[in-house]
Amino acid sequence: MNALSRKTRLKRFIELxxxxxxxxxxxxxxxxxxxxxxxxxxxxEGMTLDPAGFKDRVRLSRAAFPDQQFDVQEMLADGGGVAMTWLWAGTHVGDLPGFPATGKPIHMSGATIYFFDDADRLTGHWQITDRLGVYQQLQRNLTASR
Incomplete structure (x- = not known):
């Protein structure tokens, strides 16, 4: 599959x-x-998941932010991977360890490189995100709700 097709496929995966x-x-x-x-x-991090394990990861990741949305900013393809920069937003409606739900919006940005096999199936990712920014927003919201 060519680079454009992989980018299209990845964008659809993120959406669905x-x-x-x-x-x-x-x-x-x-x-x-x-x-x-x-x-x-x-x-x-560092784990290899089967499809059921991957679905569990998504389920748990979405639990506190069920309305989450990734807004894909840019995609670049090279070799077997596609790099994607993104903005993320979700409403904090489920508890996280140390952070009860506040009902407030949370935002973050990041960049992910997704890897594909020869059949154009996703085999993994390398990612960096603004987790400190998320923590700071959660902390502010927790303090404001007290």
């Missing part, structure tokens, strides 16, 4: 699985093993 929460759609995009190569602060 992460934005809309259609977990079963992941089956059409994932390889049998998906590795979270680098993602500091993510509990799955």
């Amino acid at each position: 699985v992460w934005n809309e929460g259609k977990l079963d759609a992941a089956d059409g995009y994932l390889a049998g093993a998906y590795t979270v190569v680098h993602d500091p602060g993510d509990p799955w």
Whole structure:
């Protein structure tokens, strides 16, 4: 598959699985093993997940922010990967460890490189996000609600 097709495929995956929460759609995009190569602060960093494990990851990640949306900013393709920069937003309606739900919006930005196999299925990612910014927003919201 060419670079444009991989970018289109990745954007559709983000829309269906992460934005809309259609977990079963992941089956059409994932390889049998998906590795979270680098993602500091993510509990799955360094883990290799099967499709069921990946769906659990999405389910748990969306639990506190079920209305979350990734807004893809740019995509660049090279070799076997697609790099994507993104903006993320969601309403904090579910508890996180140390942070009860506040009903307030949270925003973050990041960049992710997604890896594909020869059949153009996703095999993993390398990611960096503004987790400090998220923590600061959660802390502010918690303090303001007291």
